[in-house]
Amino acid sequence: MYIITEYFYPFLDGGGPLRSIDGLISCFDSHFETKLITSSKSYKGESLPLNYKSDTFSKNISTELSISYISKTKKGLIFLLSTIHRNDTVYVNGLFMPLLNFIPIIISKKLIISPRGMLQQKLLEQKKWQKHIYLSVLKTIFFFKKIKFHATTQQEAVEIQKQFGKNTDITIISNVPVKPFISINSKDKEVQKLRLVYLGLIVENKGLLNLIKTLKQLNLTISLDIYGPVKDQKYVVSCFKEIENDLSNAIINYKGAINPSESQNILQNYDAFVLLTKGENFGHSIYESLSVGTPVIISNNTPWKFSNEPNPPGWLVNIEGEKEENCSELTDILTKLYYMNNEEYTQSSIAAHQYAIDFYNSHDFKKQYTDLFNSFNN
Numbered sequence: 552m553y554i555i556t557e558y559f560y561p562f563l564d565g566g567g568p569l570r571s572i573d574g575l576i577s578c579f580d581s582h583f584e585t586k587l588i589t590s591s592k593s594y595k596g597e598s599l600p601l602n603y604k605s606d607t608f609s610k611n612i613s614t615e616l617s618i619s620y621i622s623k624t625k626k627g628l629i630f631l632l633s634t635i636h637r638n639d640t641v642y643v644n645g646l647f648m649p650l651l652n653f654i655p656i657i658i659s660k661k662l663i664i665s666p667r668g669m670l671q672q673k674l675l676e677q678k679k680w681q682k683h684i685y686l687s688v689l690k691t692i693f694f695f696k697k698i699k700f701h702a703t704t705q706q707e708a709v710e711i712q713k714q715f716g717k718n719t720d721i722t723i724i725s726n727v728p729v730k731p732f733i734s735i736n737s738k739d740k741e742v743q744k745l746r747l748v749y750l751g752l753i754v755e756n757k758g759l760l761n762l763i764k765t766l767k768q769l770n771l772t773i774s775l776d777i778y779g780p781v782k783d784q785k786y787v788v789s790c791f792k793e794i795e796n797d798l799s800n801a802i803i804n805y806k807g808a809i810n811p812s813e814s815q816n817i818l819q820n821y822d823a824f825v826l827l828t829k830g831e832n833f834g835h836s837i838y839e840s841l842s843v844g845t846p847v848i849i850s851n852n853t854p855w856k857f858s859n860e861p862n863p864p865g866w867l868v869n870i871e872g873e874k875e876e877n878c879s880e881l882t883d884i885l886t887k888l889y890y891m892n893n894e895e896y897t898q899s900s901i902a903a904h905q906y907a908i909d910f911y912n913s914h915d916f917k918k919q920y921t922d923l924f925n926s927f928n929n
Contacts, residue, residue, distance in 0.1 A: 552584065552639070553634075553639055554576075555643045558589060559572065559587065564595060564782055568667055570811055571727075573727075574727025575642075575920065576616060578917045585616065586608060586619070588621060588655075590651060591606075591622045592623070595781075605621065605627065606619065606622055606630040607630070619634070636658065637658060640659070641659040641662050642663045643663065646667070647685060660697070662698050664699070664700050668707065668831065668832025670711060671710060673852075693715065698719075702721050702724075703833055705723060707723075707832060724923060728839070729814075729842065730911065731841075731842035732844070732904070735904050737897065742890060744772060747773060747774065748821040749777045749778065749825055749826065750826075750839075752780060753790065757826060757827070757829075758829065759790055759827075761827055762825055763775070764793060765882060765885070767793070767801055769885060770800050771889050773800075773885065775802070775803045778809050819844065821845055822888065824840035824847045824848070825847075825849075827881070829870060831853040834854070837865075842907035842911075844903050844904040846865050846866075846900060846903045849865060850867070850869075851868065857906075862896075864902040864905070
């Protein structure tokens with residue numbers, strides 16, 4: 552079986568799909584002979600380190616997975632054509648990546664397509680005509696093939712049906728998250744002090760600039776540490792300018808990109824995680840924050856929902872319109888957390904951890920994915 556994904560290690564600017572592939576790989580038994588095909592360039596166009604080779608398969612030392620990094624050359628094209636065969640099962644992780652997926656999609660008759668949230672209406676409106684043409688070509692190809700789709704949520708299944716028809720063969724299986732911590736440390740939350748963390752791609756869709764503006768307007772001694780690779784250079788310049796012009800009591804620092812394996816250890820050191828995303832298919836960083844007992848403040852545009860209990864695992868913010876920084880819901884939540892004492896906060900921290908445990912234990916990921924991969928043999 553082959554997994555096709557746009558970006559993979561050693562590049563760290565692939566966002567959530569990196570975590571999704573990590574989880575997917577963890578579900579494989581030894582009888583699955585699996586190879587991964589990905590790009591030889593990062594999102595920003597960076598080349599592979601010198602000790603990596605392109606257009607050939609080599610074993611990854613840490614995962615024992617055979618990986619090929621495909622170049623945008625004649626050699627890369629020939630390698631793909633000679634690698635993928637008609638009876639190979641191919642799992643395509645993503646959608647809009649013509650360099651990697653067109654040849655496998657055309658050749659293989661055992662295709663599993665996982666859009667990974669790329670069919671959300673708000674994302675389809677970006678580069679609208681290019682995506683419309685691309686989807687039209689895919690629909691023509693799929694008309695002559697039996698395609699299986701993998702959706703990670705019921706909402707994504709609806710989005711797939713909207714594009715490819717109500718009779719589309721869809722299997723709904725959640726992303727495989729990391730294991731939640733067995734136990735969590737006490738954070739000793741102080742009144743009139745709040746330590747926030749943002750962990751994600753630095754891109755407009757994630758709402759970082761609006762968060763920064765809101766913190767400045769609040770003018771409270773709230774700190775925000777920002778982790779993540781820069782995916783939109785123009786947008787990050789706007790964020791940095793806003794930080795540099797800060798005359799408020801907010802303390803905002805950019806900490807750079809991290810290896811996803813470090814996420815949980817970093818997230819456990821903060822009082823709350825914030826992500827005001829305009830659209831999220833899963834949100835690995837959201838789950839990882841919950842998994843270490845750090846409550847989350849997230850937009851209503853994710854699959855994660857919380858009850859209105861007094862000390863919940865997280866808070867939802869309704870993000871609509873162009874001026875989300877003026878959102879009173881976000882201001883109220885941040886103010887409440889700022890003045891929250893340790894006893895109340897600890898209840899939310901415990902609730903966050905339990906929420907992650909319940910989610911993890913409610914899925915038999917290995918069986919679900921094994922059944923999906925074996926479905927062509929039934």
